[in-house]
Amino acid sequence: MTKNDIARVLSRILSSKKEAEAAVNKVFEEMSNSLKxxxxxxxxxxxxxxxxxxxxxxxxxxxxxxxxFIAPMKKIRFKQSKKFFE
Incomplete structure (x- = not known):
């Protein structure tokens, strides 16, 4: 699933596809900023x-x-919820 797929699904709830794309982009932008x-x-x-x-x-x-020597780098770690597999 891509960002476009998420926006397409969200556009069914919101009034337009542009509004859905803006919402998806804002969510990912805020997630990125928080991680940084x-x-x-x-x-x-x-x-x-x-x-x-x-x-x-x-x-x-x-x-x-x-x-x-390999320099230190930053990585994103994802840990799934226990409810994810139920």
Whole structure:
């Protein structure tokens, strides 16, 4: 399912497709902003999203077998609700 699919379904409830697209875009924008600020996004009955920062880890170049360090990065973690599978 894509953002357009969500907007199409939402347009059945709202008055227009443009209004539905704007609502979907605003929801995802607010979710992104919350995650960037370090807040947790919880959707009851579906799951939760939170931002994790990985640690620096050691890797290697597969061609030269040279050891290198992989810089820390931010990742989004999703944990589904128990009700999601019921």
């Amino acid at each position: 600020n370090g807040d947790k996004v919880v959707i009851t009955g579906f799951g939760s999203f939170n931002m994790l920062e990985t640690k620096t880890k050691q890797g290697r170049n597969p061609r030269t077998c040279e050891k290198l």
